[in-house]
Amino acid sequence: xxxxxxxxxxSSEITDEKVYWNRRAFIRAxxxxxxxxxxxPVVNRLVAAAAGGRRDGGGQQGALEDKLNTYExxxxxxxxxxxxxxxxDPAKYAHTLRPRPWTVEVxxxxxxxxxxxxxxxxxxxxxxxxxxxxxxxxxxxMVIPWEGFPLASLLERVEPTSHARFVEFTTLYDPEQMPGxxxxxxxxxxxxxxxxxEAMHPLTILAAxxxxxxxxxxxxxxLRLVVPWKYGFKSIKSIVRIRLVREQxxxxxxxxxxxxxxxxxxxxxxxxxxxxxxxxxxxxxELFKRPTLFLNGYADQVAHLYAGMDLRxxx
Amino acid sequence: xxxxxxxxxxxxxxxPAVFVLALWPLAWLVRGALAGDLGANPIEKITHWTGxxxxxxxxxxxxxxxxxxFLGLPALVHLRRMLGLYGFFYALLHFxxxxxxxxxxxxxxxxxxxxxxxVLERPYITVGFTAFLMLVPLAATSADRMVxxxxxxxxxxxxxxxxxxxxxxxxHYLWKGKMEEDWAVAYGLLLVGLLSWRLVAGxxxxxxxxxxxxxxxxxxxxxxxxxxxxx
Ligand code: HEM
Numbered sequence: 409x410x411x412x413x414x415x416x417x418x419s420s421e422i423t424d425e426k427v428y429w430n431r432r433a434f435i436r437a438x439x440x441x442x443x444x445x446x447x448x449p450v451v452n453r454l455v456a457a458a459a460g461g462r463r464d465g466g467g468q469q470g471a472l473e474d475k476l477n478t479y480e481x482x483x484x485x486x487x488x489x490x491x492x493x494x495x496x497d498p499a500k501y502a503h504t505l506r507p508r509p510w511t512v513e514v515x516x517x518x519x520x521x522x523x524x525x526x527x528x529x530x531x532x533x534x535x536x537x538x539x540x541x542x543x544x545x546x547x548x549x550m551v552i553p554w555e556g557f558p559l560a561s562l563l564e565r566v567e568p569t570s571h572a573r574f575v576e577f578t579t580l581y582d583p584e585q586m587p588g589x590x591x592x593x594x595x596x597x598x599x600x601x602x603x604x605x606e607a608m609h610p611l612t613i614l615a616a617x618x619x620x621x622x623x624x625x626x627x628x629x630x631l632r633l634v635v636p637w638k639y640g641f642k643s644i645k646s647i648v649r650i651r652l653v654r655e656q657x658x659x660x661x662x663x664x665x666x667x668x669x670x671x672x673x674x675x676x677x678x679x680x681x682x683x684x685x686x687x688x689x690x691x692x693x694e695l696f697k698r699p700t701l702f703l704n705g706y707a708d709q710v711a712h713l714y715a716g717m718d719l720r721x722x723x
Numbered sequence: 724x725x726x727x728x729x730x731x732x733x734x735x736x737x738x739p740a741v742f743v744l745a746l747w748p749l750a751w752l753v754r755g756a757l758a759g760d761l762g763a764n765p766i767e768k769i770t771h772w773t774g775x776x777x778x779x780x781x782x783x784x785x786x787x788x789x790x791x792x793f794l795g796l797p798a799l800v801h802l803r804r805m806l807g808l809y810g811f812f813y814a815l816l817h818f819x820x821x822x823x824x825x826x827x828x829x830x831x832x833x834x835x836x837x838x839x840x841x842v843l844e845r846p847y848i849t850v851g852f853t854a855f856l857m858l859v860p861l862a863a864t865s866a867d868r869m870v871x872x873x874x875x876x877x878x879x880x881x882x883x884x885x886x887x888x889x890x891x892x893x894x895h896y897l898w899k900g901k902m903e904e905d906w907a908v909a910y911g912l913l914l915v916g917l918l919s920w921r922l923v924a925g926x927x928x929x930x931x932x933x934x935x936x937x938x939x940x941x942x943x944x945x946x947x948x949x950x951x952x953x954x
Contacts, residue, residue, distance in 0.1 A: 481763040484763060496762065548764060680844075683845060683898075685845075690766065690828075692763045692764055695828055696828050696830055697828055
């Protein structure tokens with residue numbers, strides 16, 4: 409069962425989906441992202457004037473409407489192999505996960521390592537809404553209203569040492585709670601990593617909710633990473649440890665298939681995956697595919713992180 | 724009293740029943756599509772469902788001969804062609820959906836070029852397409868007329884392609900999968916079993932020919948091949 413608690417979100421934020429839809433039915437995530445980079449998350453809730461034109465032509469960055477996906481879509485179509493490899497498995501089986509009590513250890517190259525209780529963490533860092541596109545490496549995408557806080561806030565608090573260059577994240581390992589871990593589909597526990605500057609970027613958040621509700625188990629309760637310009641598998645779920653390290657950490661999919669999944673995994677229509685063309689994507693809920701945007705449409709905010717890098721080599 | 728032969732039951736009762744049952748996967752899809760009930764990504768669901776059903780029928784067709792022998796029901800052979808054709812039918816749907824998804828839904832008309840590029844570019848698609856190509860001549864020569872025209876020997880030789888098509892389908896499935904898909908592995912094992920049986924049965928038949936009176940493992944020389952012309 410989903411353990412429901414009152415989230416640390418202002419009550420005005422707790423809306424059911426209908427109200428949500430009426431309040432801001434159409435959102436331009438691109439515009440929102442721009443605003444976020446300026447540190448003004450409120451502008452993120454811009455309501456676009458035009459109503460749901462599916463293809464308003466041009467295929468230009470931000471030219472297509474970004475409509476929120478429904479709560480139903482976001483919570484029933486998931487990749488979370490800890491609960492099975494089918495897209496419907498997490499929604500069916502993730503009830504065995506117990507997101508409370510839960511601790512997150514922040515450790516490694518930091519001056520103030522700490523084990524945080526999840527509720528303490530959520531009190532320390534007020535949740536804000538972030539509407540982001542999520543682009544899966546399997547060439548589908550969604551638009552999701554997360555509730556989270558910048559990872560940078562947490563990292564600043566623990567004071568990285570001058571040796572810290574990367575951040576490593578680890579998912580819970582507990583086959584009792586995560587039955588999918590009984591099978592060696594992937595090497596468990598799931599691990600992911602970011603370069604420190606990527607981790608500190610204001611677009612990078614730790615999310616604890618979506619649609620103004622507590623994060624459902626299948627979406628990575630109680631705390632998950634969201635890095636909107638990278639393929640979804642980078643946004644690791646149900647995090648128990650965050651470690652700052654000197655060397656580039658190993659990451660699960662890269663360990664499994666190094667030629668298919670790189671460390672960076674930046675959304676890039678020009679670098680194909682062997683089994684999926686990355687030029688286009690299907691937005692869940694739409695029939696016609698959209699052109700995939702470089703860095704998932706967040707290039708203005710994050711492209712400078714990769715200046716001078718050969719993104720074909722560092723894919 | 725009218726005595727019904729095994730062949731009568733299979734042809735008049737079992738076969739029409741299987742014919743209708745085999746439409747169930749299609750009916751399920753159509754119903755789901757109309758009800759908007761195919762999940763968050765219906766096109767993906769349709770692609771998977773038709774591909775899975777295609778492979779299931781190809782393998783079912785391959786199961787007919789061993790089943791016939793083990794169950795002692797030679798009349799089951801009357802089902803084989805229909806099962807194989809259903810395999811082709813669902814593969815055709817599978818390919819059709821993929822085509823539309825690659826082209827029309829990508830906003831580029833019906834472009835065969837884009838499909839050709841994708842087929843050549845992605846190895847697991849190449850394998851699926853090859854399997855499909857192998858099913859085409861089998862479907863095209865499934866009519867009795869074609870058996871006569873080709874001659875039983877050549878027809879049989881041609882229809883051995885079905886094993887390669889099935890192997891291609893299984894490989895395509897395994898490759899596409901995320902490391903470990905239970906059904907893909909199960910179908911792979913089933914195919915290995917069917918192939919082994921065929922090889923062993925072939926050997927035994929040769930021996931049985933040497934000792935015609937007894938036959939071995941139920942394979943008597945009266946059946947020229949586990950792949951003898953059906954229906
Ligand atoms: C005509 C060429 C073919 C093309 C272009 C094609 C394409 C595809 C695609 C795009 C998928 C989905 C892959 C994914 O989810 O990533 C798929 C899955 C599949 N295809 Fe094909 N395919 C072809 C022929 C075949 C044939 C001939 C068979 C069987 C004999 C087959 C059996 C399957 C199966 C079993 C699956 C997996 C279904 C599942 O996940 O449940 N395909 N195919």
